[in-house]
Amino acid sequence: MAAEYDGLRSFLAECEKHGEVTVIKDADWNLEVGAITESVSELIDEPPALMFDEIKGYPKGYRVLSIPTASRVRMALALGLPPETPRMELVRHAASRIKNVPPIPPREVETGPIMQNVMRDNECDVFKFPVLKSHRLDGGRYIGTGDSLINRDPETGYVNMGTYRMQAHEGNLLGLWMSPGQQGRIIAERYWKEGKPCPVVATFGGDPLVFFLSYTKFPFGMSELDRVGGMLGRPLDVIKGPITGLPIPAHAEIAIEGELMPPSVETRKEGPFGEWPGYYTQGATGMDDEQPVIRIKAIYHRDNPILLNMAPQWPGAPHHSVRFEGGILWEQLEAAGVPGIMGTYVHHPMMIVVAIKQMYAGHAKQAGMAVLAAGTGARNGRFVVVVDEDIDPSNMDEVVWAMTTRVDPKDDIQIVENCWASPLDPRMPPDVSANGPHVNSRAIFYAVRPWAWKDQFPKVNRISKDEMAAVVKKYSGVLPFPKR
Ligand SMILES: Cc1cc2nc3c(=O)[nH]c(=O)nc-3n(C[C@H](O)[C@H](O)[C@H](O)COP(=O)(O)O)c2cc1C
CATH class of the missing domain: 3.40.1670.10 (UbiD C-terminal domain-like)
Structure with a gap:
């Protein structure tokens, strides 16, 4: 990692040193970014991270990042491991570190890069960012694919973080789909049963570790933010949200504060959304029906913000992520x-x-x-x-x-x-x-x-892995062996 910790940007700087980032200009947020991302994931082995800039209708600098950790090298860098770490070792190390590192609680700081730009109340407009429509039959544009939603349990004070899809209904109104039983949802239901909205913070781009731990399932009460600190080896800097009092990662790219409304007060028709099994699955949880909404009270973002795109891809695409x-x-x-x-x-x-x-x-x-x-x-x-x-x-x-x-x-x-x-x-x-x-x-x-x-x-009639490694070593100047 770069000497000075700067969230996603430290990680990207390291990736660039290893030639792991490709910038693509002039793509359209409407289906084209999704199509390029998916084609690269399906067709290119160990693909580069894709940084979309000058997206149609958006100013230079308002970027979208796709497949940030889809190569072995980038996954290793995201986990703070040497870039040459073999794939299976990486999988193993990631898990044992997530489990074994002593948690370090976040550190509250006065301000940070996320506060470089602030929109309040009526100024709030998520369409200021190149929010994507990824698949043709999606019911709208989704800002929350690579997001982390933070809320606090009113009974215990425990602060949870999870990743759940978020549709951009209006500039200041997001739809949220949380599967029954998700911890973030259990917390929200505790506010709702009192007839109250649930205060939330959500980020849309930041340190890959924050994102990894956001979608990793931990027992209720075990703080994901503390585990991020443990993995980083230093506390994650957070700013106390001026509206909700919830922690906002200081180096995040884009963040909102808002209220997750009780469904008895307000819902919106949400979806459909092409989901991780590779289908528009509908049914019990109302994939394309009324779902809870977040009323946005404030939006914060860095200069030249980077929106993280983690829209589900066809799961057969072999190269869209290294799965830890x-x-x-x-x-x-x-x-x-x-x-x-x-x-x-x-x-x-x-x-x-x-x-x-x-x-x-x-x-x-x-x-x-x-x-x-x-x-x-x-x-x-x-x-x-x-x-x-x-x-x-x-x-x-x-x-x-x-x-x-x-x-x-x-x-x-x-x-x-x-x-x-x-x-x-x-x-x-x-x-x-x-x-x-x-x-x-x-x-x-x-x-x-x-x-x-x-x-x-x-007996097997295949050369051994050591023999193959020796051939690769000897002939890699002559033959185009892929770097794995
Ligand atoms: C890219 C991505 C998108 C996800 N989208 C959703 C979603 O829309 N709804 C949901 O309930 N879980 C979703 N998940 C899974 C949750 O993030 C995961 O189960 C997490 O552990 C939930 O956190 P919680 O148990 O603290 O609520 C997603 C995971 C990933 C990686």
């Missing part, structure tokens, strides 16, 4: 007492791979079932694949090879019914999605050499 949730799962499996875990990777919330070094009969089944029980694997899943230690769980080609050569479907696929699921599951029948119960079934693929005769399993 797998590392959290790794920790959870070990905490549950599953030995011999060699790696875990969440390719998509609906496809989780765990590699084990088989140690005894039943070990693979223990690992597969433990994934379904662990916090990270319990919700939203579909397929769990257990592989041997020679398979890199983050490499889908290797995983498919294991599935197609080590699974006998009759014996090695286990179906588990009535598992915890989200109404966003596109395969959930409409009446179940609308009325619950929100459960689905899972398949566990035991793509491992069968324990009983694993030593007789045919």
Whole structure:
């Protein structure tokens, strides 16, 4: 990181040094930024971060940042690790640091870059920023994709942070979609039951760590902002919001203060919005119906603000992020007492791979079932694949090879019914999605050499990873090997 901490900008300065940022000019906020982002994610291996500037209809400097941590190098930099850290190590380190670093509470400061520009009351206009419409059938423009919403529990004083989509209905009115059971929503409901609006702060761009921890699920009462400090190794500077008293990260790019209105007082039709499974899923939680709104009281932003775009992309796009949730799962499996875990990777919330070094009969089944029980694997899943230690769980080609050569479907696929699921599951029948119960079934693929005769399993005719590394080293000046 740069010597002087400056949130997202410190991170971007480091990325630029490694040639990891491409500036794109003249793109249109209406579908084109989304289309470029998605094409790059699908087609370019280890893609650069995309900094959109001079966006149609907007002044130079009002920027949008897409896929900030979609390469291994940038993910390492965001986590404060050396850029050469291998992918699986990165996943593992991220999780163990999130879990193990001692939390450091934020430090209140008088002011900071976020206060460079202030809009109050009637001046508030989120369309001052190039708010995107990402997909053709989206019901509007969404400012909150890469956001962090902060609110305070009125009963305990605990300050929560979470990421939830936010539609820009009007210059000073945002729609908010929070899934039932989300902690941010539980807090809001405590205000609403007293007939009161819930004070909120939301940021739309800032340090990648703030964003990572914003969407990571922690137990209620465990502060995400304290964990950001722990990961940074220093307290996060925050400004006491003049209206809400809530903490506003001082180096954020764009922030608002406002009130999340009780639904009995005000709601708006929200969505539809192309969601993470890759569909416009509708149903129980009213994906395109009335949802709560935030009445904005103030907007703050830095000079030349950078709006973070994290609009969901088609989940098959292989390069849109390095997923570190797998590392959290790794920790959870070990905490549950599953030995011999060699790696875990969440390719998509609906496809989780765990590699084990088989140690005894039943070990693979223990690992597969433990994934379904662990916090990270319990919700939203579909397929769990257990592989041997020679398979890199983050490499889908290797995983498919294991599935197609080590699974006998009759014996090695286990179906588990009535598992915890989200109404966003596109395969959930409409009446179940609308009325619950929100459960689905899972398949566990035991793509491992069968324990009983694993030593007789045919030998592999592939060169070893060390041999391949030696070839790359020797011939990288002659052949265009990708830098991984
Ligand atoms: C890009 C992105 C967008 C998200 N959008 C939503 C959303 O619209 N609604 C929601 O309930 N959760 C959403 N999530 C998941 C939550 O951020 C996540 O479950 C978080 O842990 C919630 O925090 P909380 O438990 O403190 O409420 C999103 C996650 C990411 C990474």
